Amino acid sequence: MIRTKTIVILGLAALAAGCAATSRSAPTAAEARPVKELRPGILEGYLPLGGAPSSLAIVPPPPTAGSTAQARDDEAAKAAVAQIGGPRWKQAAEDAVLKFPEAAGTFSCAIGAPVSKTETPRLYMLLHRTLTDVGFSTYPTKTKYQRPRPFMVNGAPTCSPGDEPDLRKDGSYPSGHSAIGWGWALILAEAAPDRAAEILARGRAFGQSRVACNVHWLSDTEEGRVMAAATVARLHADATFEADLAAARSEIAAARAKGLAPSRDCAKEAAQLAGQ
Template sequence: MRASVKTILALAALSLVGTAQAQQPQQPPRPAPFLDADEQVDTLKLVPPPPAAGTPDEAADQAAFRDTRKLADGPRWAQAVRHVELYTPAAFDGWSCPTGVKISAETTPATVELMVRTLFDAGRATNPAKEHYKRPRPFTGQTAPTCVPPESLGTNASYPSGHASVGWAWALILAELKPERADAILQRGHAFGESRVVCGVHYPSDVEAGRIVAAAVVARLHADAEFNAAMATAKAELAKAPAAEACGE
């Protein structure tokens, strides 16, 4: 029997993309991604190495980190903090205004389940490159502010950005489901990735690489029959979902 969306969200909250799972005894397995391990895209063939030390691209990355520290505690910083969420109800509700409908476990359970499952597909696809390049996070050796505690990221590497991959994958999927709202949806997906730079936990090149991974994952997902069936169900659901309310980030 399929687990309820609320159960799926509870299980998903036990994991972070690219980080160690919370230690909970006798927990059921987390929601299954659509793609098996042997079906994953080869991200090491997709993304180039991160900018090398001393190159103009690396200097631009460092400059972006320094410049975005000026945004601390401002409106864009607050938005970036909201974009940290991947598993809570707020993570899904945040896409309501761009899509024009209320997205939640109660109003659009099939859409939320689709998002949770693709979260794992898009997020874990960044892991091979992360583990290969082991790029340090921008805040390493710094005392500048970040919008999440650095220790919460553990030893998880910077390149590519898992959050940016998830956010862009969601944007591509939702734009396909609601093509009449594609501009607003893709705008949010882009801002979602940029928020990782604002937060000080990724460089711009990390985010760009994450988007490349996301595009490849979504393309691969379209060859999966189960994913396509889930897309059809979500599209029908969104067509009947209640309108979004109180929009504005």
Template sequence: MQQAPATLFAITAGLAAAAAWAAQGPAPSPMTASLPAQGYLAPAELPDAASLLTPPPAPESADLARDRAAEQRALALRGSPRWELARRDADLWSPEATGALSCAAGRTIGPATTPRLDALLRKTAADLGRVSAGVKQRYDRDRPFEGNGQPTCTPEMEPGLRGNGSYPSGHATIGYGWALIVADLLPVRRAALLARGRAFADSRRVCNVHFRSDVAAGMALAEPVVARLRRAAAFRADLAAARAELAAAPTRPSSCGAEQSALALTRKDPA
């Protein structure tokens, strides 16, 4: 994976995106500042995340206890194949990023094999990633690694994540949103794609950068964003072009066995 992190958090096209967003809505997080400057939706067209989500778990609550238990299970995975997959799933920027759904799709997704779909997914990352900006600022929840002092699967990203709200997970919104979009293109693979989208989201817990409830909240925002994307004429046109392209894409990536073995380590983890 290419190194996206501290460099992209601080420089690149994200600076222009930050200025534009600051003029129209909540300031972007380090992650969203390095996403594409423009998605398919205007800021005013995004769902109101604050009205869709409850607050993060309260101190001493049963939900917080479940978060803490899930945090400990994640820490036990450090160095495992599932930990390595979580590291790869943290990548939203490199040419390999959209390929996370290749095994579930049964098609090799990426800029070389499915350039139109790759471009569409990267553009939707702006919409999916920015929907939670205001809620993150409102709750300003510390991330797991800030409290437990343990490593994350992406240490190079930690400087940009410190002080950036943990609730909800923007990565989870993007990963699950991408799965919903590709499932629209391949309904016969829908179950596998949504399962991979949930696992992509849960990689943030495995990585020690988000709590279980952060991930669930991030996923909950994906569906209303994708619903609004489906009504956008430009998105529908790009989706139609991507559908034909995906049907002709190469089948069955070679690394799927390793991915399935890694995912099996958390498949029965309690929700």
């Protein structure tokens, strides 16, 4: 059991490659103790290790060579390689970053409010902790199958070359990045329901960035979304998660009432997502 936990923690560290150490967050009113760091920059989730639904029990094995499903993945990867260096590629490089505080602003434009430790501390904590919960959920299947990533097969570059040594050792299926992005989208759609369509569209695009980056197959991203939905459903049984979600909802409303601007360049993001 200890070895399994170590593999998962190391795997999530690879998922958040380049993650810088952050100061330990102070406990919120809804928590009985401070939130621990599992590794520098990776906070303890709301769920205990192994507490998320097991991906092995939910998602099927990855597509096999010569299958229709693999042919579909190959076509998507080919289309992504054709866009290398373009606007969508540049957005994929930005979406590859999972370290905090940078990653906190991923959905800022979608929710129409800033996301930071100063302006929205409970929302910031909610995103930081659920990264761990949702990311961990993919690892039983990642570890079992160790599916090679597209760049390892087609030899084309990725949008995050500095991550490649770690990615080569980290199974492609299902996509942890895509799971995290979709998990955040589901959570934020509850925190800002009036912006649900924009938030969910951004969550889907975040997963698609992994295909655009040439580091994940299309099916990796799709099954990542399945694991996100399963994990978020489980999180709703956790009282601290529910308290932070309610607080995040209030913080978003307050930030909007103050007229605070999103923490990202929304025009640039929209243009890059559209491939312009």
